[in-house]
Amino acid sequence: MTVPFSWIRPEPHGIYIAPADAWVDPSRPVSRALVTHGHADHARGGHEATLATPETLAIMELRYQTREGALPVSYGETMRLPGNVQATFIPAGHVLGSAQVLLEHAGERVVITGDYKRRHDPTCPPFEVTGCDVFITEATFGLPLFTHPPIQHEIGKLLDRLAAEPERCVLVGAYALGKAQRVIAELRAAGHNDTIWLHGAMERMCRLYEEHGVPLGDLRLVSDAPSKDALRGHVAICPPSALNDRWSRRLPDPVTAMASGWMMVRQRARQRGVELPLVISDHADWHELTTTIAEVNPSETWITHGREDALLRWCELHQRKAHALALVGYEDEDD
């Protein structure tokens, strides 16, 4: 009799599927990679073969300028890997193209969530609960204090501020992949149809989203603005790193906003000089993390990156078998 789940094991550089000689989200180049989504810490370049959703592959192509070894797998489609392993990509609700990976081998089912959230997101299909034996979950916001408010509430805060100070503009720092497009899409859903001004680093990703059927309305580059005045009373979006950079000097007295789950904590917002914190996250909050574990109801929970200590403690308190994987190379994304 073989040891349960011995065919899949966490290594420092990713999760290794031994019979298939394949890795999930490896942080260094390998011969066969399954990539959950396009964020840089999950989707590294240089693999010989990369299995991912078509959207994720398009995002990787944008970043690494190559499609070499790309093997598209649609949501719900099952791929046969060597060594009798089956892999199915299931929506994770994190960003465009994001997927959980369901692996099946020797009658055992393992789900790797990658990054995920349970909230509605107009830019990607929602997370699907998938039963399994081993549930490998992220824990980015794995502390009980994280309760992400409804996004409409935060978008409302943004629009209120815009109306209250029409002589300024609101500059939103948002991760260039996912967060930025979600904020734009939610602004549109809230009826905000004005031009939204973009930092140059946002442009291609926004175009890619539109090509994949996510309409974002009238977008223009800040660098193309005829004058500072054209930006007054408008929303501009830039990567978080540009918020306090000299790039922002070309804007008319911007209200510095940031769309991130970390904005829940005042000191975090203050450290970054944020005047208008918008608690908008593309990750599961504490409630989502814990209810998802309960719904999936696996026999074991493995916890990848984030604040794994607290989620581990929760599993212990709820008599669930769990352990933390010491993976390297994952970062706290700016969301």
Add this chain to the structure above:
Amino acid sequence: MERFAALLDALVYTISRNRKLALIADYLRETPDPDRGWALAALTGGLDFPAVKSGTVRALMMERIDPVLWTLSRDFVGDTAETASLLWPAPAQAPAPPSVSEAVALLSAMTRKSVAAELAALLDRLDATGRFALLKLATGGMRIGVSSRLAKTAFAQAFAVDVEQVEEYWHGLAPPYPELFAWAAHGAPPPDIDNLPTFRPFMLAHPLEDGTVDLADYAAEWKWDGIRVQLVRAGEQTRIYSRSGDDISATFPELLDALPFPAVLDGELLVRGAHQGGKTGGAASFNALQQRLGRKTVSKAMLAEFPAFVRLYDALIVEGTDLRSLGWAKRRAALEALIPRLPGTRFDLSEVVEARDFDHLAEIRAGARDEAIEGLMLKRRDSPYIAGRKVGLWYKWKRDPLLVDCVLMYAQRGSGKRSSFYSDYTFGCWDGDPDNGAELLPVGKAYSGFTDEELKRLDRLVRQTTVNRFGPVREVERTLVFEVAFDSVHESKRHKSGLAMRFPRIHRIRWDKPVHEADRIEALRALIHQSDRPD
């Protein structure tokens, strides 16, 4: 409470001082009494609820959440009040939130026995933002970037009254300051503070830049290197206030029974020693005084070793007569007349410096380099005592700064308006011959003394010549020389160079000067004797 909570939240995230002032002023105008008075007390640190401490809040949480999860959360957030406000298990049906006054009344009534149940009931009535505000208000230490002075300035701005008048009444009043609001907001007569030992705002001086003054119109006094204080005796009590209006009476108990009659006096607080001249004995160095500062209680040994006294500059009020509207010469005469009535161990008079003319005065000032004197004060002989800095009445004429050429080594981003600029500069001097492999050692840091145009150019240079990054700090190529001005230089173990400058600022940017021509450490070290007081 919701309005107050929203104000605190907005203040946390507002960087600009003017916007902070406007936020507080709007709140004070729009909020009814006595809520706004309690809020003002909270912002100025004037509330204390002995039964409610940080530990109380933690204990309350421990009953409601797993201790491990609490500790992990608290460590992540870094603030007990905020963590508790986020983790509090709110009831499904929250009762109506309290007003600020109701919250204050309930908090005041709490005892160590009742606090667990009563604070919990209060938290149940608030949302997360409200809970944060309540816990901050209850445990003190707002940490929201609002000083007591800023809150008072906002009050003055809200009701178009003079902030110095607010300061003057402030110390005689208690929260929620009904008399203050009655006066400022409703036009009632000002609060009566005559029999209270309250602080009167100081008259301050402008720097004398390049001009001269006519000594027929101005009198000169030494500017001593101690701390400026105000001694107030009224209603049988004596208080000592620092320049910012902080009550530092407890730090200098030996002075509290030294003033035998009601008065408000302005002077320099010093400790005895042989090194700063004066009629009745000298004062010790500033270092000696530093031993006494910031203490809440003072040992007998301290009192014996570093006894404090006040070198008097001015008399504002004497035995009920307000002298402030009189000219300086008349007040000076009144002050001199007081001296025989004061104990010589605790008081002396700051001498008027006599000079034939301005050039002669300049000579005296230049000769005073070694005398542990910060410089000269020039006071218009006919000027009344007016709170704040009024142009043309008082000047401070500091000793010429010392100058040294240093090389820019590191730059750091500024704060506020300057946060997109590298505006804080660390510079160094050579530890030997730069043409013979000497290295630069940091000797100081400055973030002033240049124009906006120069700042832009410096910022550009920093970005173009960066060789290393450490978080917000950039190390730059050694290409630029600053002529740095400073008041004095001292031995310091904190710097690798062994030296520390006092008040360094950029005097000139020497775009033209090659870095190997910058000064060496020895040159800076040689200036110690010129600037330091002999100990």
